[in-house]
Each structure stands twice: as structure tokens, then as C-alpha cells.
Amino acid sequence: MSITYLNPENLHKNPAFSQVVITENNAKTIYIGGQNAVTSSGDIVGKKDIGKQATQVFKNLEIALAAASAHFESIIKWNVYIVQGQSPQAAFEAFQRAWGNHPNPPLVTVLFVSGLANPDFLLEIDAIAVIDENND
Numbered sequence: 001m002s003i004t005y006l007n008p009e010n011l012h013k014n015p016a017f018s019q020v021v022i023t024e025n026n027a028k029t030i031y032i033g034g035q036n037a038v039t040s041s042g043d044i045v046g047k048k049d050i051g052k053q054a055t056q057v058f059k060n061l062e063i064a065l066a067a068a069s070a071h072f073e074s075i076i077k078w079n080v081y082i083v084q085g086q087s088p089q090a091a092f093e094a095f096q097r098a099w100g101n102h103p104n105p106p107l108v109t110v111l112f113v114s115g116l117a118n119p120d121f122l123l124e125i126d127a128i129a130v131i132d133e134n135n136d
Contacts, residue, residue: 008067011060012038020064030068030129034081035060036121050082050122051090057125058098065129072099074129077107081124084112091123 006020007013021031037045037053038060046052065071082088088110099105106127116124 006064006067008063010040010063012040012042020068022068024133026133028068028070028131028133030065030070030074030127030131032061032064032127032129034079034124034126035064036116036118036124044118044120046122047120048122049090050086050088051094053122054091054094055097057123058094061125061127062098068129070129070131073102073104074131075106075127076130077128078109079126080108080110081113081116082110083116083122084114086122 002024004022004024005018006022007018008020011019017033019033019035021033023029023031035057037056039045039056045056061075062072065074080088080091082091116122
């Protein structure tokens with residue numbers, strides 16, 4: 001078994017966490033750390049707008065997946081953290097746009113939290129993706 005840590009060039013770099021972890025055996029499992037509305041330069045997108053933040057989160061997830069040779073359909077589990085008091089509707093609409101019409105949507109856990117690492121963050125999403133190496 002091998003473990004690979006990735007920090008894609010187009011995602012914000014932080015020494016406190018990795019952006020993507022891949023474990024490989026017969027299947028490749030990809031663990032994507034909590035993504036929020038931060039650009040690669042560290043700018044926060046959509047302050048006070050959960051819909052805009054969700055759109056940036058999904059862009060970041062797509063970058064992380066591509067770095068691991070995966071895509072949205074590879075995701076088997078999402079954990080969504082939403083700051084209390086925010087309406088999740090705009091975030092769910094951004095999810096539907098990102099997910100499209102793919103079959104087999106992933107497992108989803110949605111948690112309302114009192115806050116995230118930065119007070120301007122309204123949501124954060126982490127994910128687990130799996131690629132069957134025999135059918136890749």
C-alpha cells in the first residue's frame with residue numbers, strides 16, 4: 001500500500017494541512033481535506049454569500065480531484081459544514097450545478113457548526129473519492 005499527499009498548484013497552500021491524500025492498493029482512495037471559498041492566492045470569495053462560496057468550494061474540489069486523476073463521480077462521501085444561521089439552499093443549488101445528472105450520488109453528511117477557521121467562511125466541504133484501478 002502507498003500513501004501520497006498532494007497540494008495542487010492551483011489551491012491555497014497552508015503548512016497546517018494537506019489538500020489531498022491518496023491511498024493505493026487495488027482501488028485508489030482519495031481523501032480531500034476541508035475546502036472552503038479560498039482561491040489559490042488566499043483570497044476569500046463571496047464573503048456573506050454562501051452560494052458564491054459554495055461555487056468556489058466546488059471549484060477547489062474539482063482541482064483537488066483532478067490532481068488525483070479523479071472527478072466528481074468518483075466521490076463516495078461528502079461532509080458539509082455550514083455555519084449556523086446560514087440557509088443551505090444556495091449551497092445545495094451550487095452542488096446540483098456541480099454534480100449535474102450523474103447517477104449514484106455520494107453519501108452526504110451535513111453539519112451546522114458555530115464557526116469555521118476564518119469568520120468569513122460560511123461553509124466547508126471535505127470528501128472521500130474512490131477509483132477502481134481495475135476499471136480505470
